[in-house]
Amino acid sequence: MTTHNTARNQFVEVNGVRYAYRRFGKHNGTPLLLLPHFIATMDWWDPLLVDGLAETREVILFDNRGVGLSSGETPDRIATMAADVHAFIHGLGLARVDVLGFSIGGMVAQELALLYPDDVRKLLLVGTGPRGGEGMQEPKPDVVKALTEAGPDPKSARPFLFFSQSENGRTEAARFTARNAERTVDLDPGASMQTLQAQSEALGEWGRAASHTDYLARLRTLLHPTLVANGNDDIMVSTINSYILSQAIPKAELIIYPDSGHGALFQYAHLFVEHTNLFLDRAEI
């Protein structure tokens, strides 16, 4: 059986961009497309989460334009990234997917569902927030410090950035780090400085948007069944933003996990997969 650690890299060319992707799991209706976090490539996902999801559905990982094995230049606007995802979905010959967007990927997922509503069946927004959300104007000093100290190895900041600092949180962070090192073949390269700068610019434009109220009005027109999820103390995208998203999106369910942060979907991978299956598999409400 193909897994996160054995799935081979595939490629599709759309609009002059060659997108790298991995596609595997059980053929069973609508595939689930995962949109990654800041500067992350396909290798940066958690095998426990991805393989758990792939047990009951097809999962598609991909590298954003200009990231990892995908060609081109990384865009500096969320809406442009959403247009890329739209092109990628149709480049694969798919009409409609379920979308799980994590962190910046959750912002891209929102714009995708708003700009290209027919592309999306159900939406999962994890560790993310609305345009101009609370505390999203700029990264918190702790976050900047952790990323600065990590230097050329930004992955190494994730135990601090994604997990609670309780004993339980630190144990789970170590397990996550170990799982994340399991894949050894066909790796994709880390993100370039251009990606880091462009995605930082995109995050800043999104977070500083003065049009927060207008944006919430836009979210009220988003009619996709949506699952919003996060840890109860996310130091990267404050948890209250998940509550705000769930109050604005008419068909949103909200799940907040205890003693966890931005990476709750990894920390509670088994439970998150169960919650996701209940959400994706039930008849629309």
Place this chain on the structure above:
Amino acid sequence: MTTHNTARNQFVEVNGVRYAYRRFGKHNGTPLLLLPHFIATMDWWDPLLVDGLAETREVILFDNRGVGLSSGETPDRIATMAADVHAFIHGLGLARVDVLGFSIGGMVAQELALLYPDDVRKLLLVGTGPRGGEGMQEPKPDVVKALTEAGPDPKSARPFLFFSQSENGRTEAARFTARNAERTVDLDPGASMQTLQAQSEALGEWGRAASHTDYLARLRTLLHPTLVANGNDDIMVSTINSYILSQAIPKAELIIYPDSGHGALFQYAHLFVEHTNLFLDRAEI
């Protein structure tokens, strides 16, 4: 198989009070005790919810002191009701139960877990809030109006009070009302005026408490695994209170359901049972 609609009334006497209860379901570890909403008796629960829960665990319904078939006078303080529940649990010869408290029952459940922590294994707080919570100082005018219009038949106000007013919400409210009329044998009498007045007084004292911040500090000492749940637009106990509870209680998970109000646990009975089973059956975190 015994169900919500066929379970016979049983009685246990503790501290001079004769408590009515019904106990059924699958023997499978810790029983789940359900604490009812404002003036509600055992008959007021939703068979779909209760039987769903009883499929995998023993469920205990009971009438509070002075309510329905239980003797005595209804207390006018939440902490006194919690002391009654403590007595009732030990009256049954049980050392520890899981507790699902709904609405005022969720306030009683909080005090029970705080005052008698050894009585409780895991806690479910549904459609409820902390002492001095947001908008809990007094019932909202719409709520008072609906209860006044319902007059001697307060049950008839529940479709408005417990459900969203969308087409979907109204459909689900009608289904709930129909399910609630299914039990025809061994009914318990409705609540008395004394119960209504005493529970109103208890709700007022709880909601107007000036010591909100102190209370949140108390909740931070509550170490039980806890599931907090509500609808996304509860007009009785504002939904934000569920978020506040989940932020204060260290091991709290939060689930908010879409297009629903106070009665989300009835509207989404199947899903709520699945979420409850995932919560109650997993190893402690």
